Amino acid sequence: LGGVDAFPICLDTKNPEDIIQAVKWIQPTFGGINLEDISHPKCFHILDTLQREMEIPVWHDDQQGTACVTVAGLINALKIVKKEMKDVKIALIGAGAANIAIEKLMVIAGVDPVNIIAVDSRGILHKDRGDRETLRTKYKEKWHLCETTNIKAVKGDIKEAMEGADVVVSASKPGPGIIKTEWVERMADDAIVFTEANPIPEMWPWEAKEAGARIVATGRSDFPNQINNSLGFPGIFRGALDIRAAKITNEMCIEAAKELAKVAEDKGLNDEYIIPNMDEWEVFPREAVAVGSKGIEQGVARIKRSKEERFKQAESIIKKAREEVQMMMEKDFIVDPDAK
DSSP states (O other): OOOOOOOOOOOSOOOHHHHHHHHHHHGGGOSOEEEOSOOTTHHHHHHHHHHHHOSSOEEEIIIIIHHHHHHHHHHHHHHHHTOOTTTOOEEEEOOSHHHHHHHHHHHHHTOOGGGEEEEETTEEOOTTOTTHHHHHHHOHHHHHHHHHSOTTOOOSSHHHHHTTOSEEEEOSOOOSSSSOHHHHHTSOTTEEEEEOOSSSOSSOHHHHHHTTEEEEEESOTTSSSBOOGGGTHHHHHHHHHHTTOSOOOHHHHHHHHHHHHHHHHHHOOBTTBSSOOTTOTTHHHHHHHHHHHHHHHHTOOSSOOOHHHHHHHHHHHHHHHHHHHHHHHHTTSSOOTTOO
């Protein structure tokens, strides 16, 4: 999707320091590193350390990729319902790697953290939780949410977090039944519901619609408005590689989200089309250019070319990759996933 040559390296360890050292040792071979399937909370320490100490981009798709595409969908959903990012009340269901990264990127995009209420498996996050000492010492990212969100110190669980919310972003556990229809009914008018668990969303999209939600997105391709990190990662990495970036910043991710949103807007937004799908391959070179431009602006680029040059380069590389994959499917070297 991004014309990026890659291969997996599997490490026979779960020790965070060993993972960090291994990635540092292989750094000279690669233009960038994607971390995959690393559990919470050590994923934060590993990513933060490597981003700080490496000389090439390090990315965790389960965090940053999901966050980028979610923010892109939110940008356009809010345009449709005519609400401002800074004003909306948001319920975050789940406080794992994905939603913690989503919260961080949403705040950079303009969401006021005091309007966010986050829920983990033990209920709403707030400073007076009974497990606050554990959160302080072992789950600092969750504790940060306790300190910066939920200004009214709302207590309870998912039901209370969703009361009057404009937006629900759920990245918790597969449903259905995790989110109840009566909770959606008590959200604000023109409610936006993102249920991103796979393979089954936290509630079926038609249930959310029947309960009054205006815009519904899931992580699945067989429903409208798929929030899939594959819309973000390939174009973002292409853009970083094309400028030989030293890192991928949060601001570069925001530019990718904005460009994703703009691609859909250019085609015409509606309730069931707030974000491009992966068949619209022009999104990836456009993302790459946006990411590269922000990287150049922020001083993390080793190569500086014009937007036009970078677009032609990205488009050429991605087109070639797509043609090669198509040829290999036609020759039966690889299986066409859409084949009956």
